[in-house]
Amino acid sequence: PSGIPPAPQAPTTPGVVGGTGGGGGAGGTSPGTGMVPSYSDARIWAAPGDWTPAPKSPRQVVDSVIDVAVGAYIDSVATATANRGRAPGDWTYGSGDTKWGVDPKWIHFGKVKVPTALLAMLPINAQANPTWNSRERAATRWDIDFHAQRSLTEDEFKKSVKRIRERMERERQERLGEAP
Template sequence: MIFRRVATQPERERKVSPFFLASVGVHIVVAIALMQMLILNAEFSRAPRRQVIPQERVGFVRLAQPGVKPTAGKIGGDGRAEKSREVHVTAPRTIPTAIPTPAPSVTKPAEEGGTGPLVGGGGPSRGVRPSYSDGRLWTPPAPIVGPPKTVAQTIDSLIADALAPYNDSAAAAAQRRDPTDWTIQKGGYKWGIDRRAIHLGPFSVPTALLAMLPLNIQGNPTTMERDRAFAAMNRDISWHAQQAINDADFMKAVRSIRERKERERAAALAASTPKDGSGDQHE
């Protein structure tokens, strides 16, 4: 290969732009100001805070006298004066022999007595009293009372209430369109698909051509299972064949090393033992 040295042009001195210097100066000023703000905030946070002195209020409490048993609270009364309802019976002086004729009574019926003045919430009274629990009084229908909702249920209810108007609008709009028409109008052309064709602007492809496309083709499961078994056997055979080749190469390498060591040992023994002819000549 022939390498050609390319002559390098002398580097020109780069001039520092004044905008770059101005940017560096602005960044330095902002960094210093940020550091000052952080330091001041740290000092303010470490400074002892002024403790708020709680306001004291002086009051007088009447305590129970020692040795006096407290009086339990009472409740009762209906606001009417108490009257005695005792019936005085007088023993007869003679023994009657016939049924006496009742004398017409002109007296007014005695007014029924009460239970005294009201104490607390009052006692039992006659008639119907206005209340929320009396079944004899008519009350307007109230909403159905249920157990309290969890946080997730409350959030779900809020989201459902917020989306309900949009769902109603979408349902009303869906009633005015064909459910099989998924097309839009844009640029004077129709885009999308409907029951007759696929509209791509100025071009339309009949939907009958979709039946000719290989979209619903499914493989034979028996053939797929047989191919899968063949592939597994092929992998097993290839793995064992490679293992046998590796073992043969290993044994061949061991055999060659052993033969080389035997030759080296034989050469060393031959070099260490003198020959018989050379010894006789020396004598």
């Protein structure tokens, strides 16, 4: 090469929809904005076809409902048949001393068995919804502050009532000429 080739011309003019390929996206006005696909772009949104399914007849709707209900029953019967002889809560496979899984008493790791009670002692950091917890803590804090303020207000009220009663008693004694 004997020199630097000239810069290529921009394929679009500013303010005009641009882009490349067969899509229908709206292009940007600079290389920084690039091409912006739209819903009319066939790569993003498939246009609806000419064919739409016909609505089901009442007989077909009833058949679908029965199929779902019977299908659930057949699945549960198949599961019960496959697990015949197993105790509820027995999620183990294998046999003899090479059992794997969890049953109500043990966690089986092949030839090693660990009591399931130890599962409760594991430091599993399970937590609830942190947003809910935060709101509950804030509500509890507000409730405590509100009732603490109310308690102070009641104490002040009781003191005021006591001072008024003492003043009225003093005034009554002064009217009667009694010494306090």
